[in-house]
Amino acid sequence: MLKRKRILILLIPALVLYLGLFIFPAIQALWVSLHKWTGFTADMEFVGLANFAELFRDETYWMSMLTTLKVIFIGGAGIFLLAFLFTFFLSSGIKGKKIYRAIIFYPNVVAPIALATFWSFLYNPRFGLINGLLRLVGLESWTRTWTGPDLVFWAVMVALVWTYVGFYMVILLSGTEKIPADYYDVARIAGANRVQIFFRVIIPLIWDVLVIAVVLWIIMSIKLFEFLFAFSGGVAAPRPLWTNAVYMFMLTFGRRVAIYRIGYGTTVAITMVILVVIFSGIARLAMRREKVEF
């Protein structure tokens, strides 16, 4: 028994750091959310649930919630649709699968700030690549202010889908790789074509991987910040890009004048956690089915 206990020493550094600098602040955030707090050096004033009550009246908050949901669902739909298409294609035994996979994944290793820089130039209305190309081929009338208030959300969505589709495709593909080859053979002999094989064999067999991918996207999309923030103007980021994550930052650190709303910003952050819990819970429940063993 003594020997068994000694092994726990190996756990201590990670546990202490994790409890002290992750779990403890996470719990502390609940406490902070019950306060009015205007600056880190100012005193905290206990206001009970007033911050939560304010959420219901705060139009900017609900706008940011709507934008968050749009990112989750519209961005997610784009990403998963394309990830499925690419998985369908790359898992069908074509040549050069690895190199295609590697290229589609590559934006995931690049700093979001660097990608945002490139995309904001691409969309630049005056000398950006898109408008430049349109002028070059004589479609002057198609040029747009892509980062204007009406289009900026969609412009960012396109960039976002391009960036992240590779990550989810790799997850789905890795699921297909553990399917034994004779499953395909049996299906083929039974007369199934590639589309049938994909929907009837591959998708059911990678279902558990798909659930993980969906949950990962929910977490990733709710906390997504860099891309939206850096895309156009930082603290001047246009309203259509304000998700909960951006709004939280604007309330706390992103102020141009140093009158912070730290307690309220933390309240917004708590609702982000609630959102993660609700949506990943729903995704797990809705997608629950018997595990296929092979």
Next chain:
Amino acid sequence: MANPALVARQKFRNGAIYFLLSLWIAFSIFTFIWILYTSFKSNKELYAGVWSLPKMIHIENYEKAWNVVNLKRYFLNSVLITIVSIFFLTFICTPAAYVLSRFKFRFSDFLNNLFIIGMGIPYQLLLIPLYKMFLGFRLNDSLIGLGIVYIALSIPFTTYLMSGFIRSLPSELEDSAMVDGCSELGTFWRIMFPLAQPGIVTAAIFNFIFLWNEYLLALVFIMREQKRTISLGLYSIQSAMLFTADWVGLFAAVVIVMLPTVLLYVILSEKVMAGITLGAVKG
């Protein structure tokens, strides 16, 4: 398959997907190549034609980005903080992952879940309490403070990845080492730690990519110009663009920021893919 209309439709569909895939890949390659060649143009050339190739290699764009706007400093800051964080993460998380994945004790399930929960919590929740705490320790606005934050916040993912890797290893070697009288701690350091090297390398690659590219935490914790990490530095250059309009210099900076992770990825992409597989499929 006898029905020719059906075959034709399937061919068309496959052709459409293939076209989309090719377009996607071409665009992805293009983004990188365009950034690269644009960083060698002059601003005049860029304004004359955003698509054209440089007529002369303007290497001075890089000199300017590296020295004049002080990207050198930010680059070194990021190298330092990333390497040191990865070093500590390796020696903190590998032992923890070993205990969590190999031993059953009273709280082992609870602790496993506690570490996994950390991967689902948006960092935004921790920003305020952590910042306040670090202000108290006078660790705000310092690379050491930011490094500690990086380590703490990377613990759940690193431990999870390492646990998955250690679970995939056979335990015969450890068992026989213990039978031979090797202590449990000795078994870990002499048998397990060397065996876990491939997993450690995978975790290090992921952490390098995360931490090198990290922006939000650096934005919150770092104020002083000379403490900036590379992403902060790049963003400040981008913001300054409003006044300088030096796009080619900006793209030289973008290349400098991208290069370390892209190079690592080109060399070790198989490891990256294997790591995602390990995390998602076996996890």
